[in-house]
Amino acid sequence: xxxxxxAAIALTSFRExxxxxxxxLLLFFGLLLIATSRVISWLTVGAEIKIIIDIGLAGVSIFGxxxxxxxxxxxxxKEIEHKTIYTIIPKPIHRYQxxxxxxxxxxxxxxxxxxxxSAMLQIAIFLKTWSWNFPVFRACVLILFELLVxxxxxxxxxxxxTPILSFLLTLMLYLIGHISxxxxxxxxxxxGTLLPxxxxxxxxxxxxxxxxxxxxxxVHNLPVPPGFVWASIQYGLLYTAVVLLLSITIFQKRDFS
Amino acid sequence: MDAISIRNLWKVFRSGFIPRRxxxxxxxxxxxxxxxxxxxxxPNGAGKTTTIKTIVNLIRPTNGDVLIFGxxxxxxxxxxxxxxxxxxxxxxxxxxxxEFLQFNADLCGLPRRVSRTRIPELxxxxxxxxxxxxxIRKFSKGMVQRLGMAQAMINDPxxxxxxxxxxxxxxxxxxxxxxxxxxxxxRGKTIFFSSHILQDAExxxxxxxxxxxxxxxxxxxxxxxxxxxIAGYEISIxxxxxxxxxxxxxxxxxxxxxxxxxxxxxxxxxxALSEIPAxxxxxxxxxxxxxxxxxxxxxxxQKKS
Numbered sequence: 001x002x003x004x005x006x007a008a009i010a011l012t013s014f015r016e017x018x019x020x021x022x023x024x025l026l027l028f029f030g031l032l033l034i035a036t037s038r039v040i041s042w043l044t045v046g047a048e049i050k051i052i053i054d055i056g057l058a059g060v061s062i063f064g065x066x067x068x069x070x071x072x073x074x075x076x077x078k079e080i081e082h083k084t085i086y087t088i089i090p091k092p093i094h095r096y097q098x099x100x101x102x103x104x105x106x107x108x109x110x111x112x113x114x115x116x117x118s119a120m121l122q123i124a125i126f127l128k129t130w131s132w133n134f135p136v137f138r139a140c141v142l143i144l145f146e147l148l149v150x151x152x153x154x155x156x157x158x159x160x161x162t163p164i165l166s167f168l169l170t171l172m173l174y175l176i177g178h179i180s181x182x183x184x185x186x187x188x189x190x191x192g193t194l195l196p197x198x199x200x201x202x203x204x205x206x207x208x209x210x211x212x213x214x215x216x217x218x219v220h221n222l223p224v225p226p227g228f229v230w231a232s233i234q235y236g237l238l239y240t241a242v243v244l245l246l247s248i249t250i251f252q253k254r255d256f257s
Numbered sequence: 258m259d260a261i262s263i264r265n266l267w268k269v270f271r272s273g274f275i276p277r278r279x280x281x282x283x284x285x286x287x288x289x290x291x292x293x294x295x296x297x298x299x300p301n302g303a304g305k306t307t308t309i310k311t312i313v314n315l316i317r318p319t320n321g322d323v324l325i326f327g328x329x330x331x332x333x334x335x336x337x338x339x340x341x342x343x344x345x346x347x348x349x350x351x352x353x354x355x356e357f358l359q360f361n362a363d364l365c366g367l368p369r370r371v372s373r374t375r376i377p378e379l380x381x382x383x384x385x386x387x388x389x390x391x392x393i394r395k396f397s398k399g400m401v402q403r404l405g406m407a408q409a410m411i412n413d414p415x416x417x418x419x420x421x422x423x424x425x426x427x428x429x430x431x432x433x434x435x436x437x438x439x440x441x442x443x444r445g446k447t448i449f450f451s452s453h454i455l456q457d458a459e460x461x462x463x464x465x466x467x468x469x470x471x472x473x474x475x476x477x478x479x480x481x482x483x484x485x486x487i488a489g490y491e492i493s494i495x496x497x498x499x500x501x502x503x504x505x506x507x508x509x510x511x512x513x514x515x516x517x518x519x520x521x522x523x524x525x526x527x528x529a530l531s532e533i534p535a536x537x538x539x540x541x542x543x544x545x546x547x548x549x550x551x552x553x554x555x556x557x558x559q560k561k562s
Contacts (some may be wrong), residue, residue, distance in 0.1 A: 008363035012349060019351050086343040087408055090313035091364040092336040256435065257307065257316040 009101025030063030072154025145236035177209030497538035
């Protein structure tokens, strides 16, 4: 009985996301960027393929992030704002099923989004090199997991604040997430006893999105340490799970008035 | 066991960055018996919707208990037996009625073989049988209300909780909705509805409660509520001139040779009954004028101010 309810909510939120014009707008610009990467690569001599991969992966990542933030912050908030939630919560379901269903619907949307964009990128690369590029595929897989982390953060913020505030907070965490790995180095150099502990705690609390960054490795065809991808996937899933748990805890207590 | 049992229910909202406390419900006690149609009345802002939202688990009580068929309102078991129609409902605009009802059936965990037959039945029942292909965004307010009623009945609940079910409907729609409610009552369902349209409530409910400023002021059957105080008596008199009535009562109408007067209490009635024959008039009828629900309602609301 429980999986049916989650699946039903996931399906409707997927339907809603797919009907959202912003998804197509962002997808269009992402694809446009990937397509023009080939044109831009003509400007350089010798390193065309690197430019295609660099711009292409940036496109998959940036437009994926924008889709996650924009749809993530609105998907729960809209339900409350439009009062569609009034007929859902009184049904014999747990509130956590609502959050999980919403998340699952968005995860499917993001999966499709990444598949379409990375397929486009592979085609662009294929037309240049006449072979598929595995490091790019690997980088795209990790981008997907990064997007899952971001969308869970967006859902968390949108479960208790306004869309604009959620947008700013999520964007901020995304930007911090790409420099937060510095905190661990800082903790080692910081004086005193309290400050290093504080910095370390901050490091573990904030998302470390550099864990999902294999773009440079893909561009320059650098070796990736064994187990890195798997560890990053585990990190992404764990972080997402914890953030969703937080959203659920907030959601359990809140009033819909 | 009562369908709904509310014990000492308090709700205090805290809102704003520096929280401000706003007490909306002040110790509500209420019992709704199985199989009855119960009207929950009160002016805007009295706390009707807050009470209802607490019953259906949209709002957590600050204090007190809400039991549904003996089970806490926050449990899944309690909600399995209820259907809820919110005030001015709003549904996913991009779905068609059948898709929307299927979604609700899935939330309730209904097997597909059940929902496949129930969905067309419900659409027929609420009068949307011929609109199954229209997306909800093209629905009129009355149609949305009908669809809302259908989703509330999707799990064949024993208790229906309807927040202002008759608002936003035209007179025909209201009549049809009343018929649906009465039909549900005949099938043994319990119906708890809020309303500010007293005439509608009067037509269909067994019992009613009047909520003012977060407190239940009056509760009882319609007779108990309205008969407690008789608003006066109407006496019709024949063979009498209007100018000879003086001092007996207020003339409310004259028709041919019949005069209708109104007296406000028992002493007035006694006096009129002895005086009128003495003055040469014939009393044709004496009708006690009971207070209408509206009189009782207005009385309670005005007590506050």
